[in-house]
Amino acid sequence: MSDHPYILGTTRRQTHQFWNSHYAEPPDGFQVHPVWEIPYSYLRGPYRNNSFLVTLKTFVPTRHIDLYEVKNSIVTNKTPWVVILESILPLYNPRNRKRYLFAKCMDLLSGEHCRKILFWSELARKCFVEHLTDWCAALQGKFELVYPAVSIPEGPMERFADGKVHVLFAGYAFFRKGGRELVRAFTSLNRDDAVLHLVTNFTPDGFMTDTTQRDAAEARAGVQRRPNILVHENMGQKEVIALMRKCHVFCLPTFWDTFGLVCLEAMSCGLPCVVTNVGALEEVIENGGNGFVVRLSVNGFGHLVRTGDKPFDNRAAVVEAREFLVAELAAKLTALLDDPQMRAKMGKRSLELCRAKFDFQERRKRMGEIYRTALGVSPDG
DSSP: OOSSOEEEEEESOOOSHHHHHHHHSOOTTEEEEEEEEOOGGGOOGGGTTOHHHHHEEOEEOSSOOSEEEEESOEEOSSSOEEEEESSOOGGGOGGGTTSHHHHHHHHHHHSSSEEEEEESSHHHHHHHHHHOGGGHHHHGGGEEEOOOOBOOOSSOOOOOOSSSEEEEEEOSSTTTTTHHHHHHHHHHHOOTTEEEEEEOOOOOOSSSSOOOHHHHHHHHHHHHTOTTEEEEOSOOHHHHHHHHTTOSEEEEOOSSOSSOHHHHHHHHTTOOEEEESSTTGGGTOOBTTTEEEEOOOBOTTSOBOOSSSOTTOHHHHHHHHHHHHHHHHHHHHHHHHHOHHHHHHHHHHHHHHHHHHSBHHHHHHHHHHHHHHHHTOOTTO
16 A cells, blocks of 8 residues: 555535535545646636537646546546546537537547546446447557445434335426425325425426426425425435434436436435436336336336337427326336335345445545556555
8 A cells, every 4th residue: 555645536516415425535555636627617708608618627737636536527637537428528519529529529539548437327338339339449458347335324223113114206306306296196096195295496397397496486386285295495414314324215206317326325224215217217217026027118228218209309208208207106106105115125125226236435445546547556555
């Protein structure tokens, strides 16, 4: 082991608690140093919102950096770096291939300074390979599959003991994550023995559902009139985990997701999960094992599609899927509400999967091995 830690350079702004945990406890022998970067996203004129420039990272180090780690980005510095990909990057759109910046970015990705390409899921790797088949010969040796991971909270889970089954939804993108459909399914059951908790800010979504602030206000007002639906707005991460430890079932009936980190958090609290099959959620939830997967119409990349001549019309795909999703959610919830043994069995399986496949300390050790390989040092170096 080196007498001095290797310095891992990262972006200064982290967007999810997972990354805060990831960098708060780096692998042994590594120290994290947040680094300023050139803010290409603030450029004006013809380069405003250029997908290539938004994806590029040029760091301005204030000290020596041994290795950079970025997410969904490409580094221009002449220092070793690794990239974590949760999905396909914007610049990989086939229509961009003839542009100069595409070739430049791919040269950086296949160059000597990019040491590892880490995929969050098998689906992310599949998307990458199928979009960039002609580049894979040069990149294949850099590929690694490294799932996100969570720590299992210590101590016993203190579930609500009021004789009711408490169902939890957590997603600030309420409409895109299927919150509206879950509320419809839950209210259709008309159960006095169940409570639905919504951790959300009712954020409107123009990407999948074309919802507005008015839709958000109406949704908020609608659920607040129902005594068995409780809304938790502006909740911190620790508070969400504490609520998960009290609930009995978790639902994420999302129309769009890459992985669904919140499902890992719910699983770490021993909850059965009801999800859709978008993104990589089928790599997280075993249908009939640690929950249920509602199978919507998705393409090979896990994106929701519709039938007909415009399969990639996001909003139309949501409209087409909505009634089916509501009916399926009602059926899955009924099964879980009526069968405490099923809930217990699926919750136990969630914990088993966290320990076997998504354990934070195991991932931490694996990342240490990957970092050392990227730097060309021995496992003990």
